[in-house]
Amino acid sequence: DTAVSQTPKYLVTQMGNDKSIKCEQNLGHDTMYWYKQDSKKFLKIMFSYNNKELIINETVPNRFSPKSPDKAHLNLHINSLELGDSAVYFCASSPLGGGHSYEQYFGPGTRLTVT
């Protein structure tokens, strides 16, 4: 069974469109994250959600919005897509506290290409 899954794996779309990436974890973790890895391979955190509350919100454009319908899901909505949004987006999850918040489990990634 896949621990952290993302859909779609690949997403090609045009500038100005609105798209969503879905993430699900079946590990029972309380915290979920979204990361962006650009073409230079730098991996940067975008959001962190704990018990359906946003606890970390890096300085990302407000065109990006995380949505968590329940503890097992954290979806990423992107409005008015721009060329610079092209990257690989990773979802991750981790147990709450107990010294495990640095032990994160990552999904396979979604490669977003904006044309």
Next chain:
Amino acid sequence: LAKTTQPISMDSYEGQEVNITCSHNNIATNDYITWYQQFPSQGPRFIIQGYKTKVTNEVASLFIPADRKSSTLSLPRVSLSDTAVYYCLVGDPFGNEKLTFGTGTRLTIIP
């Protein structure tokens, strides 16, 4: 956040032990050291975490000297499948401090 410095790349032959060193001169008292591995087209994978001295699991060992200003990830008898990027991260896992990934070390195993 403690800044980390790692070699950009390393090469090693199959069957050898590989040691990747990470410098973190301004590590704080509550900070732990965590290593991740990332294969091409995959998400990072947690390898090992430690606070001081030595930690060993089925995949690797982590050596941390007494001053904790550096750490060394040791991979025993590497194989071609160990070719990946290895990230060293330093921070307080008991807080809400975010994981900060650096450039990592690109390890290439040569047959």
